[in-house]
Amino acid sequence: MARRFVSIWFRHLTTDWFALRQPQLQDVPFVLCTPLHGRMIVTAANTIAESNGIDRGMVLADARAIISELQVLDDRSDLAERLLKRLAEWCIRFTPSVAVDLPDGILLDATGCCHLWGGDQSYLQEIVKKLKAKGYDVRAAIADTPGVAWAVARFGKELVVGSNMNIEALLPLPPEALRLDAEITERLHKLGLHRIGQLMGMPRSSLRRRFGQHFIKRLDLVLGRQEENIKPILPVEPYQERLPCLDPIVTVTGIEIALDRLLKTLCYRLQQEQKGLRLASFKGHRVDGKVVQVDIGTNRPSHNVTHLFKLFEIKLSTIEPALGIELFVLEAPKVEDHFPLQEKLWEGSGGLEDERLSELLDRLSNKTGVQATRYLPDEHYWPEWSLKPASSLIEKLTTEWRKDKPRPLQLLAIPERIDVTAPIPDYPPMLFQHKGKLHRIIKADGPERIEQEWWLQQGQHRDYYRVEDESGQRYWLFRLGHYDDKAFQWFIHGFFA
Amino acid sequence: MRFSIEFKGFIVIRTSHKLKLLVYLTNIISFTSFALPQHLHVVMRPEKAKVISQLQQDILLLQGYKPADGSAVDMGLGLISEAFPNGSFPLGAVHEFLSQCAEDLAATSGFIAGLLSRLMAKGGTSLWISSTRKLFPPALGSFGIQPDRFIFVDLQKEKHVIWAMEEALKCSALTAVIGEMQEISFTSSRRLQLAVEQSQVTGFILRKNSQNINTTACVSRWKITPLISESRDDLPGIGFPHWKVELVRMRNGKSGSWEVKWEDGRFQPVFKQASNVQVLQKKTG
Numbered sequence: 001m002a003r004r005f006v007s008i009w010f011r012h013l014t015t016d017w018f019a020l021r022q023p024q025l026q027d028v029p030f031v032l033c034t035p036l037h038g039r040m041i042v043t044a045a046n047t048i049a050e051s052n053g054i055d056r057g058m059v060l061a062d063a064r065a066i067i068s069e070l071q072v073l074d075d076r077s078d079l080a081e082r083l084l085k086r087l088a089e090w091c092i093r094f095t096p097s098v099a100v101d102l103p104d105g106i107l108l109d110a111t112g113c114c115h116l117w118g119g120d121q122s123y124l125q126e127i128v129k130k131l132k133a134k135g136y137d138v139r140a141a142i143a144d145t146p147g148v149a150w151a152v153a154r155f156g157k158e159l160v161v162g163s164n165m166n167i168e169a170l171l172p173l174p175p176e177a178l179r180l181d182a183e184i185t186e187r188l189h190k191l192g193l194h195r196i197g198q199l200m201g202m203p204r205s206s207l208r209r210r211f212g213q214h215f216i217k218r219l220d221l222v223l224g225r226q227e228e229n230i231k232p233i234l235p236v237e238p239y240q241e242r243l244p245c246l247d248p249i250v251t252v253t254g255i256e257i258a259l260d261r262l263l264k265t266l267c268y269r270l271q272q273e274q275k276g277l278r279l280a281s282f283k284g285h286r287v288d289g290k291v292v293q294v295d296i297g298t299n300r301p302s303h304n305v306t307h308l309f310k311l312f313e314i315k316l317s318t319i320e321p322a323l324g325i326e327l328f329v330l331e332a333p334k335v336e337d338h339f340p341l342q343e344k345l346w347e348g349s350g351g352l353e354d355e356r357l358s359e360l361l362d363r364l365s366n367k368t369g370v371q372a373t374r375y376l377p378d379e380h381y382w383p384e385w386s387l388k389p390a391s392s393l394i395e396k397l398t399t400e401w402r403k404d405k406p407r408p409l410q411l412l413a414i415p416e417r418i419d420v421t422a423p424i425p426d427y428p429p430m431l432f433q434h435k436g437k438l439h440r441i442i443k444a445d446g447p448e449r450i451e452q453e454w455w456l457q458q459g460q461h462r463d464y465y466r467v468e469d470e471s472g473q474r475y476w477l478f479r480l481g482h483y484d485d486k487a488f489q490w491f492i493h494g495f496f497a
Numbered sequence: 498m499r500f501s502i503e504f505k506g507f508i509v510i511r512t513s514h515k516l517k518l519l520v521y522l523t524n525i526i527s528f529t530s531f532a533l534p535q536h537l538h539v540v541m542r543p544e545k546a547k548v549i550s551q552l553q554q555d556i557l558l559l560q561g562y563k564p565a566d567g568s569a570v571d572m573g574l575g576l577i578s579e580a581f582p583n584g585s586f587p588l589g590a591v592h593e594f595l596s597q598c599a600e601d602l603a604a605t606s607g608f609i610a611g612l613l614s615r616l617m618a619k620g621g622t623s624l625w626i627s628s629t630r631k632l633f634p635p636a637l638g639s640f641g642i643q644p645d646r647f648i649f650v651d652l653q654k655e656k657h658v659i660w661a662m663e664e665a666l667k668c669s670a671l672t673a674v675i676g677e678m679q680e681i682s683f684t685s686s687r688r689l690q691l692a693v694e695q696s697q698v699t700g701f702i703l704r705k706n707s708q709n710i711n712t713t714a715c716v717s718r719w720k721i722t723p724l725i726s727e728s729r730d731d732l733p734g735i736g737f738p739h740w741k742v743e744l745v746r747m748r749n750g751k752s753g754s755w756e757v758k759w760e761d762g763r764f765q766p767v768f769k770q771a772s773n774v775q776v777l778q779k780k781t782g
Contacts, residue, residue, distance in 0.1 A: 352622055352646070356670035363664060364650055368657050372624075372650045375634045386635055390645065397645060401638040409610070410603040411633035442725070445734040468735050472725035473600035494633065495599050497607025497640075497723075497738045497759070 002163050005230070006108040006124065007149035008091075008131070008140040013104050014079055015046040020135045030071035033060050043075045047137065080104065087136075088233050090289045093327045094127060096240065099230040105153070107146050107230050114142075116244065120160050143169065146230060147222030151177030166223055171197035178218050184211050239277070239332035241266045248287050248324020255284070255319060255328075259312055260305075262330035267303040276301025276338030282312055284325035292319050296366050299358040299393055301338035307359050311366050352393045361393070377401045381450050382457075383411065383493070405448060406466060408476040408494030415491035418477065422490075425483045428465045432477065434492050439469040447479075460485075466496060557582055557749060572615050574757070575766040577742065582749035586612070589697035590716035591666075591689045595704050595745075599631070602705055604723040604740050606632055609701050610640035611759055613673055616699065617642055621672030624665045626650045628658050629705075630677060641762045659685050666692035666700050675701045679708075686713035718746040724756060739767075 010016070014032055019025045029049035031042045040060035049070065054063045064070055084100045091098045094117075097109035110123065117123040120142050131138045141153035143161035152161055152169055155177045161169040170177065173196050175188040188211075193199055199207065199219075208216050220226040241262045249255060259282055270276060281295045294315040302308060319325075352374075361372045377399050378388040386402070422429035428444030446465035452458065460481035468474045474496035481488040572578070572586045581587060594609065596602045613623060623646065625632065630651050634644035650665075652658050655678050662676040666689055681702060693700055702715065720743040728736035738759040744752050756767035 351620055354622075354670040356668055357622060357648075360665060360668040360670070361648070361650075364661050368652055368661065370650060370652050372648050374645060374648050376645055377635065383633075387644075393648075401635055401644055403638045406639065407636040408603065408633060409606050409636045410599060410631045411636075412631060443728075443733075443735045466735055468726060470725075472723045472739065474603070474723060474726070474735060474738075475600075495603035496735075497603050497610070497636075497740075 002111075002144060004110045004114060004120070004142055004144065005146045005149045006094075006110045006127065006140055006142045007101065007146065007153040008106045008108070008127065008138055009150075009153040010084075010087075010104050010106075011137045011139065012044065012046055012050075013083055013136065014044045014075065016136045017079070017083055018073060019046065025071065028069070028071055029054070029067050030073060031060070031063055032073050032075035034075045034077075040072075085233060086289075087131075089291075091127075092234065093244070093285050094123070096234075096236045096242070096329075097230065097232045098234075099232055101150070105150065107149070109230055109232070110142065124160060145222060145224045146228050147179070147218070148224075150179065151222065167200070170222065171195065171200065175199070178215075178222060180211075180215060180218060184215060187211070237331040237333055239266065239270070239275075239335050241269075241330045243328040243330075245326055245328070248321075248326050249284075249328075250321045250324045252316065255316060255321070255325070256313075258325075258328040259316070259330070260309060262328060263305045263308055263312075266330055266332060267305045267308070270303040270332070270335065270338070274337060274339055275335045276303045277308075277332035277335050279334040280308065280312075280330065280332050283329040283331070284319060284321070285327040285329070286321065286325050287323045290322070292321075292325070294318060297362070299361045299365070299372075300355075301336040302358075302362075303338060304359075307362070311362055314363075314367055358393060380453060382453060383407065383450070385453075385456075406445075406496070408474075409497045410495040411476075412493055415478070415493045418490050418492050420477070420479075420490040422479075426463065428467055429477065429490070432467075432475075432490065432492070434475075439473070439475070441467045442470050443468040460488075464493070570615055570618075572612055573764045575764070577744070577753070577755050577757070577766060580744055580747055580751040580753050582747075587716050587748075588616075588699050589693050591686065591693055591700035591702060591714070593686075593702045593704065593713055593715040593718045595707060595710065595718065595720050597706060601720075601722055602631075602703065604738070605703060605719075605721040607640065607738055607759065608719075608721045608740055608742065608757070609675060609703070610637055610642060611764055612701075614641035614762070617646060617672050622646055622648060622670070623673040623675065624648050624650060624671055625675045625677075626652065626658050626661050626665065627677035628652050628655050640759070655679060659689075662700065662702075663688055663692050666698050667696055669696040669698060671698050673699045673701060675703065677703045677705065679705055680711075681713060683712055683714060686715055690714040690716075716748045717744065717750070719744055727758070737765075 015030065018030070018032070025046070027048070029052060030046055031049055031054060032044040033040045033042050035041075042054060042056055042058045042060060042063055044056060045054045049063070049067065052067055054066055054070075060072065080103055081100070084102065084106060088098045088100050088106050091106060091108060095108045095110050095113045099107045101107045114120050114123040117126050124140055124142050128138055128140050139153050139159070141149050141156060141159040141161065143149040143152055144163060144166055148161055148166045148169055151173055152159060155173045156169060158169070174194060175185050175196060177196065204216060217226070221228045243258050243262055245258070249258065262282070277298065278301055279295065279297050281293055283291055283293045285291055294312060296308070296311040296315070298308075298311070365371050374390040374393060375387040376390045376395065376397060378386055379399055380386050416434070419433040420429040421431040426447055428441065428446055430441055432439050432441070444465055444467045447463035449461055449463050451461045462478040462480055464476060464478045466474065467477055475492055476494035476496060477490060477492055479488050479490050570586065570588065574586070578584050578586070594605045596605045617623060625647050627649075628651070630649065634647060634649070637644045637647065650661055652661060658676055658678050659681065662674055665671060665674045681704070686702075689700055689702075722741045722743075724739045724741050726736035726739045728734065740757050741754065742757045743754045746752055758765040758767060
């Protein structure tokens with residue numbers, strides 16, 4: 001498919017923005033300026049000031065000499081960049097791939113998008129109309145390469161350049177349209193080369209000798225002899241579905257229909273490719289330029305429309321349509337292989353592979369925001385580290401669970417200090433006090449010494465004792481450090497069944 | 498005692514009415530039979546006893562309790578099984594466990610782990626839902642269950658625990674769902690019970706430090722407390738886990754109190770049944 005690019009030129013980007021914010025500036029000449037080498041330099045001028053001959057790069061005193069009642073405002077250094085980024089995000093409604101083209105433009109990769117608006121002409125008109133309605137003075141052009149679109153938007157007359165019409169469109173334009181350094185364009189003008197057409201017939205070798213390699217490269221890019229790629233502000237997801245709406249959608253029913261349609265197309269595509277999504281986000285581009293979004297995650301790859309719809313349904317109420325949503329986008333940032341499972345002849349009693357189980361966990365985690373955990377053994381003696389969360393429901397054991405040492409069924413996350421009476425040097429305690437209650441120990445096992453794993457953490461070892469008090473309650477106690485250290489402490493760490 | 502009951506009329510009575518009538522009749526009969534002195538039991542005619550047991554079977558069937566056949570799981574509880582309806586631990590129901598302190602909770606979770614080891618013997622997955630979980634998964638290994646067959650859902654709020662438990666109990670892919678919570682209202686417990694009737698999942702509610710022991714729709718209410726362990730052959734150190742198992746309430750069954758040990762990977766009921774008779778006598782007046 002022939003590629004198409006739209007270049008949008010904001011002729012007075014910063015001044016338009018100031019005029020929008022301060023309506024009293026609409027009808028008066030004003031400039032933005034910034035200090036440079038001890039002088040005030042004009043960095044932008046509005047239409048009225050420009051028509052009086054004030055241009056960027058002029059010293060403020062000169063400008064004041066031309067118009068005495070000139071309004072002067074301070075320019076902000078990164079204003080243009082921030083404005084362009086915001087406008088580029090807004091432009092995502094026209095195409096998924098939008099790039100900021102500093103200092104004063106936006107570039108859209110409109111390949112395969114124009115027919116949705118009824119052709120190049122009406123696509124371009126729609127963009128310009130919307131941006132003008134927002135209050136920006138823009139010119140936009142569409143062509144096969146970003147270079148030609150850029151050139152035509154700024155210097156051309158006919159803004160829609162047809163397919164394979166690059167050279168014809170460029171011929172009457174001045175050499176500035178090639179985006180060259182000011183030095184080279186000046187030299188071209190001095191040589192009497194005022195039209196690109198005059199350059200076309202010249203041999204490449206002499207052009208390279210006189211104007212350098214960069215000149216040849218620019219020429220190739222503009223003419224489409226070399227591919228010029230744009231850098232989108234948001235990376236385009238490979239699994240994405242879009243649904244533009246004729247009228248802005250404000251009702252829940254409308255949003256649900258949009259979601260259902262998008263899910264059906266995306267899931268059909270995933271099913272064809274034997275994939276399933278793990279993460280999905282449903283975005284609504286609102287009329288006022290904001291984007292509302294809900295995200296879901298699944299525990300295992302899924303392309304089940306009903307299940308995914310249910311997951312989204314819980315969260316749909318958080319979408320605020322405000323004045324209406326113009327464009328719905330469904331993205332699947334994380335996609336994994338999903339092979340159809342062979343159905344078993346008779347159903348087992350529900351293992352971890354059961355789809356109903358993972359669908360239940362999806363519902364739980366999407367409602368509460370808490371991921372369910374399954375634990376696998378980890379090869380550590382230190383009790384807190386002896387288990388690790390499994391990365392998925394079906395992850396297999398790599399080591400066996402240890403059963404040789406007794407472990408308490410209830411383990412305190414943080415061991416609690418206790419007061420203990422214990423015979424020296426390493427006998428189990430006789431008495432201990434926990435939460436104001438005195439426990440007299442009748443039976444005990446131990447000690448089981450667990451050393452710190454020095455490559456992970458420094459500190460003292462623990463000597464664990466299993467003890468049982470007079471009423472039959474069983475505890476896991478430990479002494480931190482050697483008896484000789486004098487600074488040892490006793491802790492309770494768990495309760496045995 | 499004279500009974501003359503006409504059974505001919507039952508043919509035309511609708512099922513719902515039949516159930517009520519049966520319950521009513523059986524209550525009268527069983528009440529009188531329990532209230533009778535022990536020696537009168539022997540006097541009761543054998544056909545009458547047969548009628549009563551047949552009626553009780555019918556009621557259980559109508560209430561959804563299947564008779565003990567191949568599908569029932571033997572929990573290995575020995576004598577305690579006699580307290581259950583049909584003599585088998587009710588699956589597809591919600592059981593409630595009360596515990597007062599962390600020590601009780603450990604004993605209760607040990608007892609539940611023992612039950613689960615039988616339930617999950619043929620495979621299956623269980624869900625453990627809690628907002629204050631202290632359970633240490635590796636310790637489940639000593640009760641004969643692979644800890645990686647449990648999925649833990651650690652939520653922030655208790656109301657989420659009840660919601661999650663209801664959702665989980667509806668999922669027939671699970672074997673059991675264990676929920677730790679402090680309080681549960683009658684309505685919530687009724688919802689849980691309705692959920693399991695569809696899916697046949699077994700639910701366990703662990704209530705910790707509950708201030709308000711209210712009526713619930715759960716099929717049973719248990720209280721497990723630790724007892725001094727007895728070691729084999731007078732070996733020093735701590736013996737096998739040893740609990741006092743109190744069955745406070747059992748729908749269509751009997752209550753009672755027993756001592757149970759967990760030994761060699763199974764329950765070992767200790768044959769001391771001192772309190773069982775007393776509780777029954779108190780109940781029947």
